[in-house]
Amino acid sequence: MYIILVYDIEEKRVGKMLKLCRQYLNWIQNSVFEGELSEVKLKELLMRSRAIMNMEKDSIIVFSSRQEKWLEKQVIGKEKNDLDNII
């Protein structure tokens, strides 16, 4: 499945969440990730996310599409540079 994940996580927890999401997906903007993920792997990611999140304050939205070609992407303004992906 093709996944877009966006999170809104309080600052004290955001580092952990970023590290976790980057194990599964590509980081494309401050709080946005995308990539191909199986249903099993997505479930695993969400289970591990729940362990980090404060469910009253934080949120994650996951959009999934069976095929990447069903989604078009456009970036306006600053593109995330490769350096960010190495750090």
Added chain:
Amino acid sequence: MYIILVYDIEEKRVGKMLKLCRQYLNWIQNSVFEGELSEVKLKELLMRSRAIMNMEKDSIIVFSSRQEKWLEKQVIGKEKNDLDNII
């Protein structure tokens, strides 16, 4: 078209951008919007966004899908409440 828009805008410009995006889409998370928009309306929104953005510092990513049914959405944690949509 079904649109997901996420932005990463510096604080001093974010209020303007929020106001603009809400004229076209539903606000579903801190910096995430979704909704049905024609190509013409999307172009208009992006043109008006560019006028607000600092292209070196800010970014917008737009995902579009011809049909909403091609996308599934899952929310984990705090759901944006209706009050946010009224303010």
